Amino acid sequence: MGLTKAKLEIEKEIGVDIINVLFNPSEYQLTDSANYSEKKVPGLDGPLFQYISGEATELSLNLFLDTYVPKQPTSLISFGTPPTSTDVSAITKRIANATSIDGSLHRPPEVTFRWGSLNFRGIVTRFNHTYTMFTESGMPVRAKVSLTFKSLISPNDKRRASPFESPDRTKYRTIRQGIGLWDIASMEYGDPDMWKMIARENGILNPLDVRPGQVVKLPAL
Template sequence: MNRNQLKKATITVLDGGDKGKVITVLFNPTDYSFERSNSYKATPVPGLGAPLLQFVNGESDQLSMDLFLDDYTDPTGPTSALKPEQDPLANRLRDLTKLLEIDSKLHAPPPVRFSWGPMEFTAVIEKLGRKVTMFHPDGAPARATLTVSFKEYQTLRQQVEDPRRESADKTKRRVVVGKEGLWWIAAREYGDSNEWLRIAEANDLDDPREIAPGDWLELPPIEAPNGSTG
Protein backbone atom coordinates (compact mmCIF):
# COMPACT_ATOMS: atom_id res chain seq x y z
CA MET A 1 0.00 0.00 0.00
CA ASN A 2 1.21 3.50 -0.80
CA ARG A 3 2.24 5.19 2.45
CA ASN A 4 0.64 8.41 1.22
CA GLN A 5 -2.75 6.75 0.76
CA LEU A 6 -5.46 8.27 2.92
CA LYS A 7 -7.06 6.08 5.53
CA LYS A 8 -10.61 5.08 4.79
CA ALA A 9 -13.40 7.28 6.07
CA THR A 10 -15.67 5.69 8.66
CA ILE A 11 -19.07 6.44 10.18
CA THR A 12 -19.36 5.28 13.81
CA VAL A 13 -22.70 5.03 15.65
CA LEU A 14 -22.29 6.78 19.02
CA ASP A 15 -25.50 5.83 20.83
CA GLY A 16 -28.61 3.65 20.65
CA GLY A 17 -29.07 -0.02 19.84
CA ASP A 18 -26.21 -0.10 17.29
CA LYS A 19 -23.78 1.86 19.49
CA GLY A 20 -20.20 1.17 18.44
CA LYS A 21 -21.07 -0.07 14.95
CA VAL A 22 -18.55 1.16 12.35
CA ILE A 23 -19.50 1.58 8.70
CA THR A 24 -16.43 1.81 6.46
CA VAL A 25 -16.60 3.91 3.30
CA LEU A 26 -15.18 1.86 0.41
CA PHE A 27 -14.08 4.95 -1.53
CA ASN A 28 -13.01 8.14 0.22
CA PRO A 29 -14.94 11.27 -0.84
CA THR A 30 -13.33 13.29 -3.62
CA ASP A 31 -14.33 16.46 -1.77
CA TYR A 32 -16.60 17.72 0.99
CA SER A 33 -18.10 21.06 1.99
CA PHE A 34 -18.79 22.79 5.30
CA GLU A 35 -21.59 25.27 5.73
CA ARG A 36 -22.58 27.43 8.69
CA SER A 37 -25.22 30.13 9.04
CA ASN A 38 -26.68 32.51 11.61
CA SER A 39 -30.31 33.48 12.27
CA TYR A 40 -31.26 37.15 12.39
CA LYS A 41 -34.53 38.89 13.22
CA ALA A 42 -35.46 41.71 10.85
CA THR A 43 -37.26 44.57 12.63
CA PRO A 44 -38.84 47.14 10.27
CA VAL A 45 -38.47 50.74 11.44
CA PRO A 46 -40.64 53.48 9.86
CA GLY A 47 -38.57 55.94 7.89
CA LEU A 48 -35.57 53.67 7.34
CA GLY A 49 -34.68 52.19 3.98
CA ALA A 50 -33.89 48.76 5.44
CA PRO A 51 -34.94 46.82 8.57
CA LEU A 52 -32.72 46.56 11.62
CA LEU A 53 -31.09 43.15 11.90
CA GLN A 54 -30.68 41.60 15.34
CA PHE A 55 -28.72 38.42 15.93
CA VAL A 56 -30.86 35.56 17.28
CA ASN A 57 -28.64 32.48 17.37
CA GLY A 58 -26.06 30.50 15.45
CA GLU A 59 -26.95 27.44 13.44
CA SER A 60 -25.17 24.08 13.56
CA ASP A 61 -22.33 23.29 11.17
CA GLN A 62 -23.32 21.19 8.18
CA LEU A 63 -21.01 18.75 6.37
CA SER A 64 -21.99 17.52 2.89
CA MET A 65 -20.37 14.99 0.56
CA ASP A 66 -20.95 12.29 -2.04
CA LEU A 67 -20.10 8.66 -1.25
CA PHE A 68 -19.57 6.02 -3.93
CA LEU A 69 -20.43 2.34 -3.39
CA ASP A 70 -19.56 -0.39 -5.90
CA ASP A 71 -19.70 -4.19 -5.59
CA TYR A 72 -17.69 -4.79 -8.78
CA THR A 73 -14.49 -3.21 -7.48
CA ASP A 74 -11.68 -5.69 -6.77
CA PRO A 75 -11.66 -6.00 -2.93
CA THR A 76 -7.86 -6.49 -3.05
CA GLY A 77 -7.26 -3.43 -5.24
CA PRO A 78 -5.35 -0.32 -4.14
CA THR A 79 -8.42 1.46 -2.80
CA SER A 80 -9.12 -1.43 -0.43
CA ALA A 81 -5.59 -2.36 0.62
CA LEU A 82 -6.05 -0.99 4.14
CA LYS A 83 -9.24 -2.86 5.00
CA PRO A 84 -10.99 -4.96 2.33
CA GLU A 85 -14.77 -4.72 2.30
CA GLN A 86 -16.63 -8.00 2.88
CA ASP A 87 -20.21 -6.71 3.00
CA PRO A 88 -22.08 -6.36 -0.29
CA LEU A 89 -23.35 -2.93 -1.25
CA ALA A 90 -26.93 -3.77 -0.27
CA ASN A 91 -25.84 -4.36 3.36
CA ARG A 92 -23.83 -1.14 3.59
CA LEU A 93 -26.66 0.77 1.96
CA ARG A 94 -29.09 -0.66 4.50
CA ASP A 95 -26.82 0.25 7.42
CA LEU A 96 -26.44 3.84 6.21
CA THR A 97 -30.16 4.28 5.57
CA LYS A 98 -30.94 2.90 9.04
CA LEU A 99 -29.12 5.89 10.54
CA LEU A 100 -32.10 8.04 9.49
CA GLU A 101 -34.58 5.86 11.37
CA ILE A 102 -35.79 6.45 14.93
CA ASP A 103 -33.84 4.35 17.40
CA SER A 104 -36.07 2.54 19.93
CA LYS A 105 -33.79 3.46 22.85
CA LEU A 106 -33.21 7.10 21.92
CA HIS A 107 -36.62 7.84 20.37
CA ALA A 108 -34.65 9.73 17.72
CA PRO A 109 -32.12 8.88 14.99
CA PRO A 110 -28.72 8.06 16.53
CA PRO A 111 -25.77 10.49 16.58
CA VAL A 112 -22.72 9.41 14.60
CA ARG A 113 -19.09 10.39 14.17
CA PHE A 114 -17.66 10.84 10.69
CA SER A 115 -13.90 10.25 10.75
CA TRP A 116 -11.43 10.71 7.94
CA GLY A 117 -7.76 11.14 8.76
CA PRO A 118 -7.45 14.03 11.23
CA MET A 119 -11.05 15.16 10.73
CA GLU A 120 -13.77 14.07 13.16
CA PHE A 121 -17.30 15.43 12.98
CA THR A 122 -20.01 14.46 15.49
CA ALA A 123 -23.41 14.81 13.89
CA VAL A 124 -26.75 13.35 12.94
CA ILE A 125 -27.53 12.50 9.33
CA GLU A 126 -29.97 15.14 8.15
CA LYS A 127 -30.41 13.98 4.57
CA LEU A 128 -29.37 11.00 2.47
CA GLY A 129 -30.08 10.69 -1.24
CA ARG A 130 -29.09 7.68 -3.34
CA LYS A 131 -28.77 7.03 -7.05
CA VAL A 132 -28.33 3.38 -8.13
CA THR A 133 -26.64 2.98 -11.52
CA MET A 134 -25.88 -0.76 -11.73
CA PHE A 135 -27.65 -3.93 -10.56
CA HIS A 136 -26.90 -7.60 -9.95
CA PRO A 137 -28.82 -10.20 -12.00
CA ASP A 138 -31.26 -10.63 -9.09
CA GLY A 139 -32.03 -6.89 -9.05
CA ALA A 140 -29.93 -6.07 -5.97
CA PRO A 141 -28.02 -2.78 -6.27
CA ALA A 142 -24.40 -3.15 -7.34
CA ARG A 143 -23.29 0.46 -7.77
CA ALA A 144 -24.67 3.60 -6.12
CA THR A 145 -23.82 7.21 -5.35
CA LEU A 146 -25.01 8.64 -2.03
CA THR A 147 -25.42 12.35 -1.29
CA VAL A 148 -25.10 12.75 2.49
CA SER A 149 -25.64 15.79 4.71
CA PHE A 150 -24.42 15.66 8.32
CA LYS A 151 -25.61 18.23 10.86
CA GLU A 152 -23.46 18.99 13.90
CA TYR A 153 -24.74 17.35 17.09
CA GLN A 154 -24.16 18.60 20.65
CA THR A 155 -26.01 17.65 23.82
CA LEU A 156 -27.48 20.34 26.09
CA ARG A 157 -24.77 19.59 28.66
CA GLN A 158 -22.02 20.09 26.09
CA GLN A 159 -23.46 23.43 25.04
CA VAL A 160 -23.82 24.64 28.64
CA GLU A 161 -20.30 23.54 29.60
CA ASP A 162 -18.81 25.08 26.46
CA PRO A 163 -20.69 28.38 26.19
CA ARG A 164 -20.21 30.99 23.54
CA ARG A 165 -16.96 32.94 23.87
CA GLU A 166 -18.42 36.46 23.75
CA SER A 167 -17.53 38.78 26.61
CA ALA A 168 -20.20 39.16 29.30
CA ASP A 169 -19.02 42.66 30.21
CA LYS A 170 -21.54 44.55 28.07
CA THR A 171 -25.31 44.78 28.23
CA LYS A 172 -26.84 42.65 25.48
CA ARG A 173 -30.29 41.78 24.27
CA ARG A 174 -31.33 38.39 22.98
CA VAL A 175 -34.53 36.63 22.03
CA VAL A 176 -35.93 33.59 23.86
CA VAL A 177 -35.89 30.52 21.61
CA GLY A 178 -37.97 27.39 22.15
CA LYS A 179 -38.25 26.19 25.75
CA GLU A 180 -35.24 28.10 27.07
CA GLY A 181 -35.36 28.93 30.80
CA LEU A 182 -33.59 31.73 32.61
CA TRP A 183 -31.17 29.28 34.24
CA TRP A 184 -30.13 27.90 30.81
CA ILE A 185 -29.68 31.40 29.35
CA ALA A 186 -27.62 32.44 32.38
CA ALA A 187 -25.39 29.37 32.06
CA ARG A 188 -24.83 30.06 28.38
CA GLU A 189 -24.19 33.80 28.74
CA TYR A 190 -22.35 33.97 32.07
CA GLY A 191 -21.12 30.44 32.61
CA ASP A 192 -23.18 30.22 35.85
CA SER A 193 -26.84 29.15 35.96
CA ASN A 194 -27.26 30.93 39.33
CA GLU A 195 -26.99 34.25 37.50
CA TRP A 196 -30.62 33.85 36.35
CA LEU A 197 -31.55 36.24 39.17
CA ARG A 198 -29.51 38.98 37.50
CA ILE A 199 -31.51 38.54 34.29
CA ALA A 200 -34.84 38.41 36.17
CA GLU A 201 -34.09 41.67 38.00
CA ALA A 202 -32.96 43.46 34.83
CA ASN A 203 -36.22 42.53 33.10
CA ASP A 204 -38.61 43.04 36.08
CA LEU A 205 -39.60 39.39 36.12
CA ASP A 206 -41.33 38.31 39.34
CA ASP A 207 -41.72 34.77 38.02
CA PRO A 208 -38.88 33.32 35.88
CA ARG A 209 -41.43 31.10 34.15
CA GLU A 210 -43.12 34.14 32.60
CA ILE A 211 -40.80 34.17 29.58
CA ALA A 212 -42.01 32.74 26.28
CA PRO A 213 -40.47 32.09 22.84
CA GLY A 214 -40.04 35.38 20.99
CA ASP A 215 -39.60 37.52 24.15
CA TRP A 216 -36.57 39.82 24.22
CA LEU A 217 -34.41 39.88 27.36
CA GLU A 218 -31.82 42.37 28.52
CA LEU A 219 -28.61 40.68 29.71
CA PRO A 220 -26.72 43.04 32.05
CA PRO A 221 -22.94 42.89 32.53
CA ILE A 222 -21.36 41.28 35.56
CA GLU A 223 -19.59 43.71 37.87
CA ALA A 224 -16.23 42.77 39.34
CA PRO A 225 -15.46 43.50 43.05
CA ASN A 226 -13.55 46.65 42.05
CA GLY A 227 -16.63 48.05 40.33
CA SER A 228 -15.47 47.32 36.79
CA THR A 229 -17.34 45.04 34.45
CA GLY A 230 -16.13 41.69 33.26
Protein backbone atom coordinates in the same frame (compact mmCIF):
# COMPACT_ATOMS: atom_id res chain seq x y z
CA MET B 1 2.06 5.67 5.94
CA GLY B 2 -0.82 4.10 3.98
CA LEU B 3 -3.87 5.85 2.58
CA THR B 4 -6.27 6.88 5.34
CA LYS B 5 -9.78 5.63 4.69
CA ALA B 6 -12.87 7.52 5.75
CA LYS B 7 -15.42 5.78 7.94
CA LEU B 8 -18.86 6.23 9.43
CA GLU B 9 -19.49 5.34 13.06
CA ILE B 10 -23.18 4.86 13.84
CA GLU B 11 -24.22 4.84 17.48
CA LYS B 12 -25.87 1.71 18.88
CA GLU B 13 -27.30 1.02 22.32
CA ILE B 14 -24.27 -1.20 22.87
CA GLY B 15 -21.20 -0.48 20.77
CA VAL B 16 -20.84 1.24 17.41
CA ASP B 17 -21.65 0.13 13.87
CA ILE B 18 -18.58 1.03 11.79
CA ILE B 19 -18.87 1.37 8.02
CA ASN B 20 -15.49 1.64 6.31
CA VAL B 21 -15.58 3.66 3.09
CA LEU B 22 -13.96 1.88 0.16
CA PHE B 23 -13.45 5.08 -1.86
CA ASN B 24 -12.78 8.37 -0.07
CA PRO B 25 -15.00 11.30 -1.13
CA SER B 26 -13.52 13.70 -3.68
CA GLU B 27 -14.78 16.65 -1.62
CA TYR B 28 -17.04 17.63 1.26
CA GLN B 29 -18.82 20.86 2.18
CA LEU B 30 -19.23 22.50 5.60
CA THR B 31 -21.95 25.13 5.98
CA ASP B 32 -22.57 27.59 8.84
CA SER B 33 -25.55 29.94 8.99
CA ALA B 34 -27.38 32.26 11.37
CA ASN B 35 -30.93 33.47 12.04
CA TYR B 36 -31.81 37.16 12.10
CA SER B 37 -35.02 39.12 12.57
CA GLU B 38 -35.78 42.49 11.00
CA LYS B 39 -36.62 45.52 13.12
CA LYS B 40 -38.01 48.70 11.56
CA VAL B 41 -36.88 51.94 13.22
CA PRO B 42 -38.57 55.25 12.37
CA GLY B 43 -36.24 57.61 10.51
CA LEU B 44 -34.05 54.90 8.98
CA ASP B 45 -34.07 53.97 5.29
CA GLY B 46 -33.96 50.25 5.98
CA PRO B 47 -34.57 47.71 8.74
CA LEU B 48 -32.09 46.66 11.40
CA PHE B 49 -31.09 43.03 11.64
CA GLN B 50 -31.14 41.48 15.09
CA TYR B 51 -29.10 38.34 15.62
CA ILE B 52 -31.29 35.55 16.98
CA SER B 53 -29.17 32.42 17.00
CA GLY B 54 -26.66 30.38 15.08
CA GLU B 55 -27.56 27.22 13.18
CA ALA B 56 -25.86 23.87 13.58
CA THR B 57 -22.96 23.30 11.18
CA GLU B 58 -23.93 21.15 8.21
CA LEU B 59 -21.68 18.61 6.51
CA SER B 60 -22.54 17.45 2.98
CA LEU B 61 -20.69 14.77 1.06
CA ASN B 62 -21.06 12.02 -1.54
CA LEU B 63 -19.85 8.44 -1.18
CA PHE B 64 -19.38 5.67 -3.75
CA LEU B 65 -20.16 2.13 -2.61
CA ASP B 66 -19.07 -0.90 -4.60
CA THR B 67 -19.46 -4.59 -3.74
CA TYR B 68 -19.00 -5.93 -7.25
CA VAL B 69 -16.47 -8.72 -7.76
CA PRO B 70 -15.80 -9.73 -11.39
CA LYS B 71 -16.27 -13.40 -12.17
CA GLN B 72 -13.04 -15.31 -12.62
CA PRO B 73 -12.57 -17.78 -15.47
CA THR B 74 -12.81 -21.38 -14.28
CA SER B 75 -9.25 -22.00 -15.41
CA LEU B 76 -7.97 -19.35 -12.98
CA ILE B 77 -9.86 -20.57 -9.93
CA SER B 78 -7.52 -22.38 -7.56
CA PHE B 79 -8.30 -24.01 -4.25
CA GLY B 80 -11.03 -22.55 -2.10
CA THR B 81 -14.17 -20.60 -2.91
CA PRO B 82 -13.58 -17.48 -4.99
CA PRO B 83 -15.05 -14.18 -3.67
CA THR B 84 -18.42 -13.16 -5.10
CA SER B 85 -20.38 -9.95 -5.34
CA THR B 86 -22.65 -9.03 -2.45
CA ASP B 87 -25.76 -6.88 -2.22
CA VAL B 88 -24.66 -3.25 -1.75
CA SER B 89 -28.09 -2.37 -0.32
CA ALA B 90 -27.02 -4.14 2.88
CA ILE B 91 -24.65 -1.20 3.42
CA THR B 92 -27.07 1.53 2.34
CA LYS B 93 -29.70 0.16 4.73
CA ARG B 94 -27.26 0.49 7.62
CA ILE B 95 -26.79 4.16 6.73
CA ALA B 96 -30.53 4.69 6.16
CA ASN B 97 -31.23 3.41 9.67
CA ALA B 98 -29.40 6.47 11.00
CA THR B 99 -32.23 8.72 9.75
CA SER B 100 -34.94 7.05 11.84
CA ILE B 101 -35.56 6.59 15.55
CA ASP B 102 -33.64 3.75 17.13
CA GLY B 103 -36.03 1.83 19.36
CA SER B 104 -33.40 1.27 22.03
CA LEU B 105 -32.16 4.86 22.01
CA HIS B 106 -35.61 6.47 21.54
CA ARG B 107 -34.08 8.94 19.07
CA PRO B 108 -32.05 8.89 15.85
CA PRO B 109 -28.52 7.64 16.50
CA GLU B 110 -25.49 9.91 16.53
CA VAL B 111 -23.18 9.43 13.57
CA THR B 112 -19.51 10.37 13.39
CA PHE B 113 -17.71 10.83 10.07
CA ARG B 114 -13.97 10.49 10.40
CA TRP B 115 -11.46 11.24 7.69
CA GLY B 116 -8.06 12.82 8.21
CA SER B 117 -8.43 15.97 10.30
CA LEU B 118 -12.24 15.91 10.02
CA ASN B 119 -14.03 14.38 13.00
CA PHE B 120 -17.66 15.43 12.55
CA ARG B 121 -20.27 14.23 15.07
CA GLY B 122 -23.91 14.82 14.31
CA ILE B 123 -27.17 13.37 13.05
CA VAL B 124 -28.05 12.41 9.48
CA THR B 125 -30.77 14.76 8.19
CA ARG B 126 -30.72 13.79 4.52
CA PHE B 127 -29.85 10.55 2.78
CA ASN B 128 -30.18 9.85 -0.95
CA HIS B 129 -28.88 6.73 -2.63
CA THR B 130 -28.86 5.76 -6.30
CA TYR B 131 -28.06 2.24 -7.48
CA THR B 132 -25.94 2.31 -10.62
CA MET B 133 -24.93 -1.31 -11.31
CA PHE B 134 -26.66 -4.68 -10.99
CA THR B 135 -25.86 -8.34 -11.50
CA GLU B 136 -27.77 -10.49 -13.99
CA SER B 137 -30.19 -11.44 -11.21
CA GLY B 138 -30.95 -7.78 -10.47
CA MET B 139 -28.90 -7.54 -7.26
CA PRO B 140 -27.50 -4.00 -6.80
CA VAL B 141 -23.71 -3.95 -6.45
CA ARG B 142 -22.86 -0.26 -6.86
CA ALA B 143 -24.44 2.84 -5.35
CA LYS B 144 -23.91 6.57 -5.09
CA VAL B 145 -24.83 8.00 -1.69
CA SER B 146 -25.49 11.65 -0.80
CA LEU B 147 -25.40 12.50 2.92
CA THR B 148 -26.14 15.62 4.94
CA PHE B 149 -25.31 15.85 8.65
CA LYS B 150 -26.05 18.46 11.28
CA SER B 151 -23.54 18.86 14.08
CA LEU B 152 -24.35 18.05 17.69
CA ILE B 153 -22.84 20.90 19.72
CA SER B 154 -24.65 21.93 22.87
CA PRO B 155 -25.48 25.63 23.50
CA ASN B 156 -23.13 25.52 26.51
CA ASP B 157 -20.25 24.39 24.30
CA LYS B 158 -20.90 27.27 21.90
CA ARG B 159 -21.07 29.80 24.72
CA ARG B 160 -17.75 28.60 26.11
CA ALA B 161 -16.19 28.86 22.65
CA SER B 162 -17.56 32.39 22.05
CA PRO B 163 -18.95 33.87 25.30
CA PHE B 164 -21.04 37.02 25.34
CA GLU B 165 -20.06 39.86 27.64
CA SER B 166 -22.49 39.98 30.53
CA PRO B 167 -25.26 42.65 30.21
CA ASP B 168 -25.96 42.62 33.95
CA ARG B 169 -23.44 45.31 34.86
CA THR B 170 -23.02 48.97 33.91
CA LYS B 171 -20.66 49.65 30.99
CA TYR B 172 -19.61 52.51 28.75
CA ARG B 173 -19.26 52.46 24.98
CA THR B 174 -17.84 54.93 22.47
CA ILE B 175 -20.02 55.53 19.43
CA ARG B 176 -18.21 54.86 16.15
CA GLN B 177 -18.95 56.14 12.66
CA GLY B 178 -22.04 54.45 11.23
CA ILE B 179 -23.09 52.94 14.58
CA GLY B 180 -26.38 53.98 16.19
CA LEU B 181 -27.92 53.41 19.59
CA TRP B 182 -29.98 50.52 18.21
CA ASP B 183 -26.80 48.83 16.96
CA ILE B 184 -25.25 49.09 20.42
CA ALA B 185 -28.48 47.83 22.01
CA SER B 186 -28.53 44.84 19.66
CA MET B 187 -24.89 43.98 20.38
CA GLU B 188 -25.09 44.47 24.14
CA TYR B 189 -28.61 43.34 25.00
CA GLY B 190 -29.61 41.28 21.98
CA ASP B 191 -32.54 43.61 21.24
CA PRO B 192 -32.28 46.83 19.18
CA ASP B 193 -35.46 48.16 20.84
CA MET B 194 -33.41 48.60 24.02
CA TRP B 195 -31.95 51.77 22.47
CA LYS B 196 -34.71 53.64 24.30
CA MET B 197 -33.27 52.58 27.65
CA ILE B 198 -29.80 53.76 26.59
CA ALA B 199 -31.20 57.07 25.33
CA ARG B 200 -33.12 57.62 28.57
CA GLU B 201 -30.04 56.80 30.69
CA ASN B 202 -27.94 59.34 28.76
CA GLY B 203 -30.57 62.06 28.35
CA ILE B 204 -30.66 61.65 24.56
CA LEU B 205 -33.95 62.93 23.10
CA ASN B 206 -33.25 62.05 19.46
CA PRO B 207 -31.42 58.75 18.76
CA LEU B 208 -30.19 60.17 15.44
CA ASP B 209 -28.57 63.09 17.25
CA VAL B 210 -25.42 61.26 18.35
CA ARG B 211 -21.89 61.74 17.06
CA PRO B 212 -18.81 59.53 16.62
CA GLY B 213 -16.61 59.65 19.69
CA GLN B 214 -19.51 60.27 22.05
CA VAL B 215 -19.40 58.02 25.14
CA VAL B 216 -22.69 56.55 26.31
CA LYS B 217 -23.52 54.73 29.51
CA LEU B 218 -25.12 51.30 29.22
CA PRO B 219 -27.24 50.55 32.29
CA ALA B 220 -27.24 47.09 33.77
CA LEU B 221 -30.32 44.94 33.17
